[in-house]
Amino acid sequence: MKVLLLGGTGEARSLAQALSGAGVDVVSSLAGRTTDARLPVGAVRQGGFGGVDGLTDWLRDNAVGAVVDATHPFAATMTEHAAAAAHQLDLPLLVLRRPGWTAAEGDVWHWVDSPDAAARLLPDIGSRAFLTIGRQGIHAFAGAGVWMLARCVDPPEPMPTWCELILDRGPYDVPGELTVLREHEIDVLVTKDSGGPQTSAKLVAARQLGVAVIVIRRPPLPAGVQVVETTTEVLAWVEAHVD
Ligand code: NAP
Numbered sequence: 001m002k003v004l005l006l007g008g009t010g011e012a013r014s015l016a017q018a019l020s021g022a023g024v025d026v027v028s029s030l031a032g033r034t035t036d037a038r039l040p041v042g043a044v045r046q047g048g049f050g051g052v053d054g055l056t057d058w059l060r061d062n063a064v065g066a067v068v069d070a071t072h073p074f075a076a077t078m079t080e081h082a083a084a085a086a087h088q089l090d091l092p093l094l095v096l097r098r099p100g101w102t103a104a105e106g107d108v109w110h111w112v113d114s115p116d117a118a119a120r121l122l123p124d125i126g127s128r129a130f131l132t133i134g135r136q137g138i139h140a141f142a143g144a145g146v147w148m149l150a151r152c153v154d155p156p157e158p159m160p161t162w163c164e165l166i167l168d169r170g171p172y173d174v175p176g177e178l179t180v181l182r183e184h185e186i187d188v189l190v191t192k193d194s195g196g197p198q199t200s201a202k203l204v205a206a207r208q209l210g211v212a213v214i215v216i217r218r219p220p221l222p223a224g225v226q227v228v229e230t231t232t233e234v235l236a237w238v239e240a241h242v243d
Helices: 010-021 051-061 076-089 115-125 174-183 201-209 231-241
Strands: 002-006 025-030 043-046 064-069 093-096 109-112 128-132 147-152 164-167 188-192 212-216 226-228
Touching: 002 010, 010 025, 010 093, 010 231, 051 064, 051 076, 064 076, 064 231, 076 093, 093 231, 109 115, 115 188, 115 212, 174 201, 188 201, 201 212, 226 231
Parallel strands: 002 025, 002 064, 025 043, 064 093, 093 226, 109 212, 128 147, 128 188, 147 164, 188 212
Antiparallel strands: none
């Protein structure tokens, strides 16, 4: 039985390796928008499917028997499409969502629902902001009216003229994040609640320096989907579903 693994995350790459190693017929799928993407081992397809209908056709044409959605917690459209297509074809679907971040003692976190809400709140919280939300949603901050530094993997389109830009890809460590915050005299950090260790060093650095943090909440998951938090649980689920 073939398994479609919706990826674009470190967990998806680990899963592709583990599933391929276990002899599972797995195809990883990437959106194909990141230049120089780290490719998973095994079979890979790239690019959008063309909405729910395109994904449904692809699943049927490729005789997929189960779907694992290991996309990023903020890839809400892909997750909705996967749930809808799996429902239409009555296919088993499992969503892997790493746990979100939680504030620790000393943290000053402000939770908001969207990049727009974060941009509105920003001038009340600080005057020198570090935006670490990726390139999507960054244009919501264009008129925020404070000095801004943004960090993305690939350049945003159009290229923002209203902020300084660092092009870089994690994982990041605490000493490096302390340097960025200090050198740019950052007093407010803006992040999505991505969760996981790859990009959490900035939160530790912000705590150490007393920098406030605006955290964008995750979009909700589609109703009724089965969700697990670890790759170990995914492997057990696949084993139970693969004949
Ligand atoms: P999204 O908004 O949920 O998806 C937009 C469209 O991109 C989907 O409708 C689909 O196009 C296509 N797509 C997304 N993920 C895909 C995948 N794994 N395989 C094939 N097509 C995919 O997604 P996004 O937030 O732009 O994220 C794109 C990719 O980057 C995802 O794979 C995600 O895991 C990864 N990523 C996202 C973030 C983030 O913060 N959003 C961070 C790190 C990594 P069609 O409708 O044409 O099928």
